[in-house]
Amino acid sequence: MRITVCRKESFNAAHRLHNKNWSDEKNKAIFGLCNNPNYHGHNYELIVKVNGEIDPDTGYVIDMKILKAIIKEEVVQRFDHKNLNLDTVEFRDLNPTAENIAIVIWKRIKAKLKEDLSLTVVLYETPKNFVEFSEACL
Amino acid sequence: MRITVCRKESFNAAHRLHNKNWSDEKNKAIFGLCNNPNYHGHNYELIVKVNGEIDPDTGYVIDMKILKAIIKEEVVQRFDHKNLNLDTVEFRDLNPTAENIAIVIWKRIKAKLKEDLSLTVVLYETPKNFVEFSEACL
Amino acid sequence: MRITVCRKESFNAAHRLHNKNWSDEKNKAIFGLCNNPNYHGHNYELIVKVNGEIDPDTGYVIDMKILKAIIKEEVVQRFDHKNLNLDTVEFRDLNPTAENIAIVIWKRIKAKLKEDLSLTVVLYETPKNFVEFSEACL
Amino acid sequence: MRITVCRKESFNAAHRLHNKNWSDEKNKAIFGLCNNPNYHGHNYELIVKVNGEIDPDTGYVIDMKILKAIIKEEVVQRFDHKNLNLDTVEFRDLNPTAENIAIVIWKRIKAKLKEDLSLTVVLYETPKNFVEFSEACL
Amino acid sequence: MRITVCRKESFNAAHRLHNKNWSDEKNKAIFGLCNNPNYHGHNYELIVKVNGEIDPDTGYVIDMKILKAIIKEEVVQRFDHKNLNLDTVEFRDLNPTAENIAIVIWKRIKAKLKEDLSLTVVLYETPKNFVEFSEACL
Amino acid sequence: MRITVCRKESFNAAHRLHNKNWSDEKNKAIFGLCNNPNYHGHNYELIVKVNGEIDPDTGYVIDMKILKAIIKEEVVQRFDHKNLNLDTVEFRDLNPTAENIAIVIWKRIKAKLKEDLSLTVVLYETPKNFVEFSEACL
Numbered sequence: 001m002r003i004t005v006c007r008k009e010s011f012n013a014a015h016r017l018h019n020k021n022w023s024d025e026k027n028k029a030i031f032g033l034c035n036n037p038n039y040h041g042h043n044y045e046l047i048v049k050v051n052g053e054i055d056p057d058t059g060y061v062i063d064m065k066i067l068k069a070i071i072k073e074e075v076v077q078r079f080d081h082k083n084l085n086l087d088t089v090e091f092r093d094l095n096p097t098a099e100n101i102a103i104v105i106w107k108r109i110k111a112k113l114k115e116d117l118s119l120t121v122v123l124y125e126t127p128k129n130f131v132e133f134s135e136a137c138l
Numbered sequence: 139m140r141i142t143v144c145r146k147e148s149f150n151a152a153h154r155l156h157n158k159n160w161s162d163e164k165n166k167a168i169f170g171l172c173n174n175p176n177y178h179g180h181n182y183e184l185i186v187k188v189n190g191e192i193d194p195d196t197g198y199v200i201d202m203k204i205l206k207a208i209i210k211e212e213v214v215q216r217f218d219h220k221n222l223n224l225d226t227v228e229f230r231d232l233n234p235t236a237e238n239i240a241i242v243i244w245k246r247i248k249a250k251l252k253e254d255l256s257l258t259v260v261l262y263e264t265p266k267n268f269v270e271f272s273e274a275c276l
Numbered sequence: 277m278r279i280t281v282c283r284k285e286s287f288n289a290a291h292r293l294h295n296k297n298w299s300d301e302k303n304k305a306i307f308g309l310c311n312n313p314n315y316h317g318h319n320y321e322l323i324v325k326v327n328g329e330i331d332p333d334t335g336y337v338i339d340m341k342i343l344k345a346i347i348k349e350e351v352v353q354r355f356d357h358k359n360l361n362l363d364t365v366e367f368r369d370l371n372p373t374a375e376n377i378a379i380v381i382w383k384r385i386k387a388k389l390k391e392d393l394s395l396t397v398v399l400y401e402t403p404k405n406f407v408e409f410s411e412a413c414l
Numbered sequence: 415m416r417i418t419v420c421r422k423e424s425f426n427a428a429h430r431l432h433n434k435n436w437s438d439e440k441n442k443a444i445f446g447l448c449n450n451p452n453y454h455g456h457n458y459e460l461i462v463k464v465n466g467e468i469d470p471d472t473g474y475v476i477d478m479k480i481l482k483a484i485i486k487e488e489v490v491q492r493f494d495h496k497n498l499n500l501d502t503v504e505f506r507d508l509n510p511t512a513e514n515i516a517i518v519i520w521k522r523i524k525a526k527l528k529e530d531l532s533l534t535v536v537l538y539e540t541p542k543n544f545v546e547f548s549e550a551c552l
Numbered sequence: 553m554r555i556t557v558c559r560k561e562s563f564n565a566a567h568r569l570h571n572k573n574w575s576d577e578k579n580k581a582i583f584g585l586c587n588n589p590n591y592h593g594h595n596y597e598l599i600v601k602v603n604g605e606i607d608p609d610t611g612y613v614i615d616m617k618i619l620k621a622i623i624k625e626e627v628v629q630r631f632d633h634k635n636l637n638l639d640t641v642e643f644r645d646l647n648p649t650a651e652n653i654a655i656v657i658w659k660r661i662k663a664k665l666k667e668d669l670s671l672t673v674v675l676y677e678t679p680k681n682f683v684e685f686s687e688a689c690l
Numbered sequence: 691m692r693i694t695v696c697r698k699e700s701f702n703a704a705h706r707l708h709n710k711n712w713s714d715e716k717n718k719a720i721f722g723l724c725n726n727p728n729y730h731g732h733n734y735e736l737i738v739k740v741n742g743e744i745d746p747d748t749g750y751v752i753d754m755k756i757l758k759a760i761i762k763e764e765v766v767q768r769f770d771h772k773n774l775n776l777d778t779v780e781f782r783d784l785n786p787t788a789e790n791i792a793i794v795i796w797k798r799i800k801a802k803l804k805e806d807l808s809l810t811v812v813l814y815e816t817p818k819n820f821v822e823f824s825e826a827c828l
Contacts, residue, residue, distance in 0.1 A: 003513050004546040012816065014704035014731040014773075019195060030196060032203070033771035040771040041704040041731005043816050049546070057433060058444060059511035064543060065446070081723035081730040083704075097197035099141050126702065126733050129202060132142040132187070150402065152290035152317040152359075157471060168472060170479070171357035178357040179290040179317005181402050219309035219316040221290075235473035237417050264288065264319050267478060270418040270463070279651050280684040295747060306748060308755070325684070333571060334582060335649035340681060341584070373749035375693050405754060408694040408739070426678065428566035428593040428635075447633035454633040455566040455593005457678050495585035495592040497566075540564065540595050555789050556822040601822070609709060610720060611787035616819060617722070 004051040004120075005061045009071050011080035014041040015096040018085070039083060044101070045124035046075060048109060049134075052117040062117065074108040098125040102133045142189040142258075143199045147209050149218035152179040153234040156223070177221060182239070183262035184213060186247060187272075190255040200255065212246040236263040240271045280327040280396075281337045285347050287356035290317040291372040294361070315359060320377070321400035322351060324385060325410075328393040338393065350384040374401040378409045418465040418534075419475045423485050425494035428455040429510040432499070453497060458515070459538035460489060462523060463548075466531040476531065488522040512539040516547045556603040556672075557613045561623050563632035566593040567648040570637070591635060596653070597676035598627060600661060601686075604669040614669065626660040650677040654685045694741040694810075695751045699761050701770035704731040705786040708775070729773060734791070735814035736765060738799060739824075742807040752807065764798040788815040792823045 016039045017031040027035045034040070048071055052061045082088060084096040090104045102123040110119050120134035154177045155169040165173045172178070186209055190199045220226060222234040228242045240261040248257050258272035292315045293307040303311045310316070324347055328337045358364060360372040366380045378399040386395050396410035430453045431445040441449045448454070462485055466475045496502060498510040504518045516537040524533050534548035568591045569583040579587045586592070600623055604613045634640060636648040642656045654675040662671050672686035707724040708717055717725045724730070738761055742751045772778060774786040780794045792813040800809050810824035 001517065003516065005513065006544045006546065008542040010816070012730050012732055014729040017197070021195075030201075036771055036773065036777070038773035038776040039704040039729055039731065040702050040773065041729070042702055043733045054513050054517075057435075059431070059509035059514045061513060063444075081726055083726065083728035083730065086728040087726070095197035099143065099192050099199060100197045102141065103139065103192075126700070128146040130144045132144065148402070150316050150318055152315040155473070159471075168477075174357055174359065174363070176359035176362040177290040177315055177317070178288050178359065179315065180288055181319045219312055221312065221314035221316065224314040225312070233473035237419060237468050237475060238473045240417065241415065241468075264286070266422040268420045270420065277655065279654065281651065282682045282684065284680040293749070297747075306753075330651050330655075333573075335569070335647035335652045337651060339582075371749035375695060375744050375751060376749045378693065379691065379744075404698040406696045408696065424678070426592050426594055428591040450633055450635065450639070452635035452638040453566040453591055453593065454564050454635065455591070456564055457595045495588055497588065497590035497592065500590040501588070540562070553793065555792065557789065558820045558822065560818040606789050606793075609711075611707070611785035611790045613789060615720075 001054055002051055003054055003061055004049050005064070005067070006047055006049045007064060007067050007071065008045065008047050009068075009076060010043060010045045011076050012041065012043050013079050013082050013084050014039040015084040015091070016040070017095055017097060019095060020093070039085070042125050044079075045130075046071070046105065047122040047124075049120040049122070050113065050117050051120070052114075062113075070109055070112045074112060075105055078108075098123055098129065098131045099133075102131045106133050139192055140189055141192055141199055142187050143202070143205070144185055144187045145202060145205050145209065146183065146185050147206075147214060148181060148183045149214050150179065150181050151217050151220050151222050152177040153222040153229070154178070155233055155235060157233060158231070177223070180263050182217075183268075184209070184243065185260040185262075187258040187260070188251065188255050189258075190252075200251075208247055208250045212250060213243055216246075236261055236267065236269045237271075240269045244271050277330055278327055279330055279337055280325050281340070281343070282323055282325045283340060283343050283347065284321065284323050285344075285352060286319060286321045287352050288317065288319050289355050289358050289360050290315040291360040291367070292316070293371055293373060295371060296369070315361070318401050320355070321406075322347070322381065323398040323400075325396040325398070326389065326393050327396075328390075338389075346385055346388045350388060351381055354384075374399055374405065374407045375409075378407045382409050415468055416465055417468055417475055418463050419478070419481070420461055420463045421478060421481050421485065422459065422461050423482075423490060424457060424459045425490050426455065426457050427493050427496050427498050428453040429498040429505070430454070431509055431511060433509060434507070453499070456539050458493075459544075460485070460519065461536040461538075463534040463536070464527065464531050465534075466528075476527075484523055484526045488526060489519055492522075512537055512543065512545045513547075516545045520547050553606055554603055555606055555613060556601050557616070557619070558599055558601045559616060559619050559623065560597065560599050561620070561628060562595060562597045563628050564593065564595050565631050565634050565636050566591040567636040567643070568592070569647055569649060571647060572645070591637070594677050596631075597682075598623070598657065599674040599676075601672040601674070602665065602669050603672070604666075614665075622661055622664045626664060627657055630660075650675055650681065650683045651685075654683045658685050691744055692741055693744055693751060694739050695754070695757070696737055696739045697754060697757050697761065698735065698737050699758070699766060700733060700735045701766050702731065702733050703769050703772050703774050704729040705774040705781070706730070707785055707787060709785060710783070729775070732815050734769075735820075736761070736795065737812040737814075739810040739812070740803065740807050741810070742804075752803075760799055760802045764802060765795055768798075788813055788819065788821045789823075792821045796823050 017034040084091045106121040118135040124130040155172040222229045244259040256273040262268040293310040360367045382397040394411040400406040431448040498505045520535040532549040538544040569586040636643045658673040670687040676682040706729045707721040774781045796811040808825040814820040
């Protein structure tokens with residue numbers, strides 16, 4: 001019997017949307033306020049959803065303590081209170097849109113999960129803007 | 139690589155649940171308080187989810203400014219601060235249940251999206267009652 | 277020892293902002309979309325706060341079952357799924373702004389509480405617009 | 415045309431995570447604070463999602479009054495203000511993890527729905543920990 | 553210049569409302585489901601509000617790291633995943649109503665704050681039931 | 691009759707906590723992650739509360755359209771998608787803690803309100819950290 005277990009965490013970061021191959025004018029035209037060269041920031045809310053078999057001994061799909069530790073190591077310690085464009089290797093050349101951040105997070109967490117677990121990541125950039133990425137999207 | 143981007147908006151409207159082919163007694167028996175002939179109302183919270191390929195140049199599935207403009211034109215300007223039964227063509231003969239409102243909204247937004255984008259609409263009538271409608275439901 | 281106990285309830289209603297002494301033009305100019313003659317509506321969220329002494333035998337300021345019953349009788353049964361302008365005596369001649377609704381609710385509940393209890397009412401018209409009315413405002 | 419209608423309810427309960435086949439030491443090592451022999455508790459938030467055809471006469475998939483009554487009878491009256499381990503037959507021998515509680519709730523509600531309705535249950539143990547169980551997981 | 557800084561934390565606990573001086577019948581009549589001898593439980597959400605002068609060097613009233621540490625030591629480590637009636641000295645003879653829990657928390661935190669800081673505690677037993685206790689209530 | 695009307699808005703900004711009179715070591719020791727020289731950021735949620743007499747003609751303390759316009763001009767257009775330390779005159783020499791941001795916002799809005807209106811500002815830096823500043827704090 002498979003079921004999905006979900007954990008919510010958060011991190012606060014600065015970022016700027018920018019395409020290095022475009023002129024400043026085009027960047028400003030496309031990304032608007034999000035292109036501010038001095039950055040702006042968000043409280044990112046992250047929901048990590050793991051689908052798998054329930055272990056009959058524990059009643060768990062995955063021990064939440066383990067899932068929390070994975071999220072802490074792969075996401076929070078890397079991105080919390082950071083400037084995504086300047087302080088991380090992932091977004092040095094990748095535009096830190098919510099879409100791209102979600103996929104980077106999905107890949108990092110996925111690499112740490114047992115193979116039979118499938119993963120969905122939901123990332124809120126603001127309470128009104130969010131993205132969802134899952135196994136099925138690949 | 140496909141991903142889902144989501145936008146939350148809201149509108150406030152009055153409505154009344156009523157089937158014109160039924161007697162007043164039957165309407166009252168089936169719809170209860172929601173059949174009040176003088177209407178009642180809700181703060182409708184709408185989540186619009188768009189699944190598609192990420193544009194490698196922007197890192198976007200769809201520019202949120204465009205999605206917001208579509209929602210504003212197709213939903214908010216039509217339904218906000220309106221009486222759904224009296225002020226809209228859509229619900230003159232269609233009962234404005236959350237189910238029917240969600241499908242009307244889905245069709246309006248869908249018609250404005252590029253063909254390769256798939257759409258899900260979540261509509262909260264109250265924080266405790268909501269509906270979800272997607273491509274897969276057709 | 278005094279403390280404040282709070283209870284959250286909700287009701288859904290239609291209303292229209294309108295001043296009968298004004299022309300239609302002036303009403304529309306002042307109240308805008310809220311003046312729609314066919315009404316619009318809201319999910320009103322109500323927080324009732326009661327400050328008083330803790331009864332040493334129960335550890336309660338007021339039994340929540342009693343406070344819930346007062347709110348049900350004085351607010352929910354009167355206003356839920358109603359048109360405030362048409363279906364209630366309170367707003368036949370009083371403009372149903374959030375301010376006026378909160379004061380009407382405050383007076384109704386206040387009349388049912390023991391004299392040594394002081395009352396604050398918080399009324400959300402939408403998640404972004406709300407009012408607070410308390411003893412100290414009188 | 416199929417659509418999903420959702421209803422949110424809640425119940426408050428005590429529980430303890432414990433495997434009777436394990437030693438006290440192993441239980442404490444695996445379940446940590448959740449193994450407290452004197453129990454702890456949660457405000458469980460439940461979202462019940464029902465997917466089905468819209469009845470053209472009512473505009474409903476299922477009358478919310480019926481769905482609320484099913485949730486009340488099958489979930490709230492059984493689990494609200496209860497000790498899941500001691501006061502319920504379901505968790506006398508089944509560890510009351512969020513996973514197992516969600517499946518028990520899913521089975522109870524599923525048995526009361528018409529056969530063509532498919533069911534998803536989302537259960538929040540805390541605002542940060544929750545599980546999702548649906549037809550597709552079977 | 554004084555200002556109020558606020559921190560939200562949470563803990564999950566079991567409890568039972570009971571007056572040892574009353575008969576079982578009276579306890580059941582007054583406290584209803586909350587008197588269940590096997591306990592039930594809640595996710596308590598706590599907001600701690602500290603009012604004081606802003607330190608011109610830091611721009612802080614109190615360093616949040618210090619306030620978090622006080623809340624952790626005085627509240628979370630004592631009450632989280634505990635049975636308030638059985639596992640704590642505070643509620644061995646004091647009925648663990650939200651009112652009484654809030655005052656116990658207020659006193660514990662107050663004792664750790666500098667004298668010129670004034671303290672308000674807001675405690676949510678459920679999203680619909682909460683209490684507020686402050687300096688001014690003494 | 692006085693009452694308080696409240697409006698919620700938001701803005702997203704980058705910032706860094708830093709005291710120019712301190713060494714880098716002391717700044718890092720006191721402000722920790724918040725001292726990151728490359729900045730981090732937040733979704734600031736702002737609640738503006740205005741207390742005043744109800745105008746008997748409108749039923750309003752202040753027209754929400756006017757209050758929204760003041761917040762837009764004085765707060766959102768100045769701080770949204772900005773780096774508070776680099777892009778604003780207010781925080782060039784003032785540490786942008788939540789305390790200081792709230793007071794700057796309070797002063798800007800206060801200057802635009804009629805004299806008999808009293809003002810409270812609540813500013814959420816994250817859902818768990820927020821500050822409150824009001825007339826009474828002066």
